[in-house]
Each structure stands twice: as C-alpha cells, then as structure tokens.
Amino acid sequence: MSQENFNDLYAFVCVAQEGSFTKAAAKLNVSQSALSQTVRNLEQRMGIRLLSRTTRSVATTHAGERLFVKLAPLFEDVTQELQDINELRDCPRGLIRITTPEFAIEHVMWPGVKRFVEKYPDVTLELNADNRLVDIVGERYDAGVRLGEMLAKDMIAMPISPELRIAVVGSPSYFAQHGIPRHPKELMQHRCINWRLPTVGGLLPWEFERDGEKISIRPNNSLILNTSTAGVRAAVDSMGLFYTMEEAVQAELENGSLVRVLEDWCAPFPGFYLYYPSRHHRSQAFSLFLEEMRCKEGRCS
Incomplete structure (x- = not known):
C-alpha cells in the first residue's frame, strides 16, 4: 500500500x-x-x-x-x-500518576522515588495514597501498586518488594495484664485493633498458616481504624493487639515498645507489585521510573 x-x-x-x-x-x-x-x-x-x-x-x-x-x-x-x-534528545519530562497504598509509599517505594526525583527533575511524579482497588484506566493513572495476590490478570506486573509477613503485636503492659496468646484461636479472648477494608467496607479477617493449616479469625474488636499509623500507636498505648505488616512495626519491635506474638503462624506471602495496562504506551519518563523501581539482585527499591 x-x-x-x-x-x-x-x-x-x-x-x-x-x-x-x-x-x-x-x-x-x-x-x-x-x-x-x-x-x-x-x-x-x-x-x-x-x-x-x-x-x-x-x-x-x-x-x-x-x-x-x-x-x-x-x-x-x-x-x-x-x-x-x-x-531521547532531551531530558525526560511529563507527569507520572501512581495510585498506591500508603504503606507501600513509606516502606517499599520511597528509596526508588527519592532516586527518581533527584535524577529527573523535569518529571512530575504524583503518588496518590489510596487503599481502594482503583481502576487505573478509568481514573487515568499510569500505574498502580497492589499486593501480588490482588492483581488483575490482564495487567503487566513488576515486583517492587520481596515477600512480606504479617506481625501480631501488643505492648509489654498489655501482655502483662491479659497474657500472651499461643494459638490464633486464643485471640478471641483478647482486645484487638482492626482495619476496615476500604474496598468493601468490611473488617479485615486475621489470617494465619502453619504446616499447611490455615486459620481465619474475626477477632473481638476494641477499636476499628483505617490507617496503619493509628493502629501502631493504639497498640503502643496498650489498647489491644494489632495485625499489620511487620515492616510497619519494625522500629517499635526494636525499641521494645511492642512485642510480637504468634510469629510461627505468620507465613510469608507475595509482596507489592507495580502494575499497568497491557496496552499502555510507556513514555520515556515512565520507562525510567519502572527501571528505578525494579527489584535487582534480590533487592527492591
């Protein structure tokens, strides 16, 4: 033709x-x-x-x-x-919009984000902290971040974190008063701080696994929140036990303000992935951002 x-x-x-x-x-x-x-x-x-x-x-x-x-x-x-x-003749420029859970920004993405912003000052990077399962195409995002087990099958996905683990934590004074649970089912006798799922409005079930045995607990809640930061603070203040990503409480575990229990019941699960539509036309800036976030040599970000 x-x-x-x-x-x-x-x-x-x-x-x-x-x-x-x-x-x-x-x-x-x-x-x-x-x-x-x-x-x-x-x-x-x-x-x-x-x-x-x-x-x-x-x-x-x-x-x-x-x-x-x-x-x-x-x-x-x-x-x-x-x-x-x-x-390619010029410095990359433009706007990159990413929707991501707040936890992923702070504990997974930040080192890569910092490097990218320093390297490419003409690119505007927008990180929208949102715990919903966002329709990135409908809401005009370039990409999103989700846990591996929550990815849609029609998306291209790239790992940006290693496997993750859950931690169940409480303050020393809480355990001194209420005792230490040795089995997930014993959590039903404890005060718990829970998370309301933003996607469906329900409460997060506490899931455990050991030697092939899986247990899902819906604990008795003394407090219901929708931010991990508030949950950690409530646990430090002895308001109950909190179920969260272990990275979110690493500092508190190290300084002794929180104590971890049921660790042998907390199996690793797929970490965070950055995902985007399979027919997405990647700009130079977006391709460079992907490269900055990519896991390399067993390490991410």
Missing part, C-alpha cells in the same frame, strides 16, 4: 476518533472539504462505506468500526514511538 493510502487511513481514524470532520480537520491542519474528499476517495478505493454522515453527526459504519478498532492502536503505537525517540 502506498504512503498516500496510509495518510488516507490516518485521516479516517482521526475523523472516527473526533466524530466530526470539522474537529478532525483542525487536528490535521487541513480544510474540511479536503478531508471529506480524502475519506470519500478511500471509501471508493475500498468499495465500502466507512462513515455514516448526517448534517449533525458522523459515525462509523459496521465496516468502519471494525477498521477503526484495528487501526487506531497501530497509529497510536507509531505516534508514541516517534514521541519516545524525540524525547
């Missing part, structure tokens, strides 16, 4: 995207009459109508829609590739 025909196909894609010859002509910097003739010539060569025209609107026919669905991603790929090549 000649170069002129590729131009005609691109003209058709622009009209279909805009739903208007006027808007498409402005986008292509040509006259409306010239664009209309270009599409008409394409239809004549193909021997089939691609667009239905009225005085008020333009819409694809069945054949036109089929052609548009095939061609539009291809032209987007070409346009993005040309943009990426042009960016």
Whole structure:
C-alpha cells in the first residue's frame, strides 16, 4: 500500500476518533472539504462505506468500526514511538500518576522515588495514597501498586518488594495484664485493633498458616481504624493487639515498645507489585521510573 493510502487511513481514524470532520480537520491542519474528499476517495478505493454522515453527526459504519478498532492502536503505537525517540534528545519530562497504598509509599517505594526525583527533575511524579482497588484506566493513572495476590490478570506486573509477613503485636503492659496468646484461636479472648477494608467496607479477617493449616479469625474488636499509623500507636498505648505488616512495626519491635506474638503462624506471602495496562504506551519518563523501581539482585527499591 502506498504512503498516500496510509495518510488516507490516518485521516479516517482521526475523523472516527473526533466524530466530526470539522474537529478532525483542525487536528490535521487541513480544510474540511479536503478531508471529506480524502475519506470519500478511500471509501471508493475500498468499495465500502466507512462513515455514516448526517448534517449533525458522523459515525462509523459496521465496516468502519471494525477498521477503526484495528487501526487506531497501530497509529497510536507509531505516534508514541516517534514521541519516545524525540524525547531521547532531551531530558525526560511529563507527569507520572501512581495510585498506591500508603504503606507501600513509606516502606517499599520511597528509596526508588527519592532516586527518581533527584535524577529527573523535569518529571512530575504524583503518588496518590489510596487503599481502594482503583481502576487505573478509568481514573487515568499510569500505574498502580497492589499486593501480588490482588492483581488483575490482564495487567503487566513488576515486583517492587520481596515477600512480606504479617506481625501480631501488643505492648509489654498489655501482655502483662491479659497474657500472651499461643494459638490464633486464643485471640478471641483478647482486645484487638482492626482495619476496615476500604474496598468493601468490611473488617479485615486475621489470617494465619502453619504446616499447611490455615486459620481465619474475626477477632473481638476494641477499636476499628483505617490507617496503619493509628493502629501502631493504639497498640503502643496498650489498647489491644494489632495485625499489620511487620515492616510497619519494625522500629517499635526494636525499641521494645511492642512485642510480637504468634510469629510461627505468620507465613510469608507475595509482596507489592507495580502494575499497568497491557496496552499502555510507556513514555520515556515512565520507562525510567519502572527501571528505578525494579527489584535487582534480590533487592527492591
């Protein structure tokens, strides 16, 4: 097919995207009459109508829609590739939007984020702390961060943390007063600080596993929160036992303000992944961000 025909196909894609010859002509910097003739010539060569025209609107026919669905991603790929090549002449720039749990920002992503911001000052990085399962396509994010067991199958996913473990913790004074649980089922006799799941509004079940035996506990809650920071503080203040990521309480375990129990029941599970749509057109800036966050030599961030 000649170069002129590729131009005609691109003209058709622009009209279909805009739903208007006027808007498409402005986008292509040509006259409306010239664009209309270009599409008409394409239809004549193909021997089939691609667009239905009225005085008020333009819409694809069945054949036109089929052609548009095939061609539009291809032209987007070409346009993005040309943009990426042009960016190689200059410093990367632009906006990268990431949705991520607050815990992942502080305990997993921060070293890589710091390096990226220092290396690429012309790129704006937006981290939106959100514990919901966000629709990154619908809400126009470049990528999201989730635990490995929560990833959608149609996403490209890259690990950004090693395996994680849960910790059940309480203050020394709490255990002095209420005793130490030796088995997960004994938690039902304790005061517990729980987390309300933002996605469904339910309370987080406390899950344990040892030697193939799995136990899920719905404890008696003395306090319900939706932030890990508040839960750690409540546990330090002897308000109950808290079930959280072990990294969130590492400092408190080291200084003795919290004590860990049931450690042999806390099996490792898949860590955090950065994920993005399989057809996402990666800008140079986004590709560099992925490289900065990638796990290397067994270490992440």
